[in-house]
Amino acid sequence: MQLYFSPMACSMATRISFYEAGANADFVAVDPKTKRTADGADFRAINPMGLVPTLRTDDGDVLTENAAILQYVADRFPDAALAPKQGLERTRLQQWLNFIGTELHKVVFAPLLSSTANEGAKQFALESAKARLDIVEQHLANREFLLDRFTVADAYLVTVLGWSIVTPVDLKLWPSLARYVARLAERPSVKRALAEERALYTKAR
Amino acid sequence: MQLYFSPMACSMATRISFYEAGANADFVAVDPKTKRTADGADFRAINPMGLVPTLRTDDGDVLTENAAILQYVADRFPDAALAPKQGLERTRLQQWLNFIGTELHKVVFAPLLSSTANEGAKQFALESAKARLDIVEQHLANREFLLDRFTVADAYLVTVLGWSIVTPVDLKLWPSLARYVARLAERPSVKRALAEERALYTKAR
Secondary structure, rough: OOEEEEEOOOOOOHHHHHHHHOOOOOOOOOOOOOEEOOOOOOOHHOOOOOEEEEEEOOOOEEEOOOOHHHHHHHHOOOHOOOOOOOOHHHHHHHHHHHHHHHHHHHHHHHHHHHOOOOHHHHHHHHHHHHHHHHHHHHOOOOOOOOOOOOOHHHHHHHHHHHHHOOOOHHHHHHHHHHHHHHHHHHHHHHHHHHHHHHHHHHHHH | OOOOOOOOOOOHHHHHHHHHHOOOOOOEEEEOEEEEEEEEEEEEHHHOOOOOOOEEOOOOOEEEEHHHHHHHHHHHHHHOOOOOOOHHHHHHHHHHHHHHHHHHHHHHHHHOOOOOOOOHHHHHHHHHHHHEEEEHHHHHHHOOOOOOOOHHEEEEEEHHHHHHHHHHHHHHHHHHHHHHHHHHHHOOHHHHHHHHHHHHHHHHH
């Protein structure tokens, strides 16, 4: 499989999930500004939105959208138990994937991290942070993970919350979230992904 | 089942899906400003984010997040075939649910429809519209639905695109999308949901 990614972008959640499964992939870096891969190829020919993650499966299918890709990877490596297979618990996983993708990633962090967003958009994003982070803070107050065990939703959440350090969102105001991020950063899959992507991120700047 | 909704909000996608399945629900209106139901109860006690749709199942479970609820309803009424059951086609459904939820709903339409978003945030949302609507325009140029047949993703898309009339997004610039909305508006489930929710929306103002 080929995973198109950009260092420290939300595609890191998929990398973490691969490592959790003891699996690997060809990781193909996409320059987020030029939308080109290292060999100069135009990534938009693969995903017209130019968004990572994009996954080419062993069958040659090209998948997009984080919530869909993460569930695909979880189902592809069932032994790693990265997602409940069905029923209410699967619905709860989808709730969290959707909440992280919409309310945290797109409403709060995407404008704050954007190089094209204006000050008003960044301000509105920052105003939106509290209510949304409060929800997760409350949920994680007495839980180690979003569900009963580590799932792809945790891979996504730790990735998104990690972005706070380059934004005005001060995670210390949400102590359960700060502890969650610190705890997961010691998990081997997350630790490895963070080390690798931080190095690539620094090198690219 | 009880569906907490606000007239013309994204919860209409769930109503459409119920009607597609020939099913019904107790539809409980939530005032989007006060976050109270008609009997004065505090909706945040049910969903702390105060967001619709929220679904209470026959088992008493409270579900949130549109993409999760829509897949739940599709699986609850399998005869209506509102979602592929599994495999690549299910992944494609999840891709579209996620794309609509993140790129269209949260990036483009939510700030444009918000009563608290500042002008900069609305401007950034409007600037973000073209690239995202172009993707769907291209996909629907020669297709009747997002997948091979009507699914819950179409229920979501027709709901979101319908909001364009109260925003500066001029759908005539995307003729395939304009035709898609006009076509689906004649579908009995959509026609009924639109008529009912428009009446409630007008009455509430």
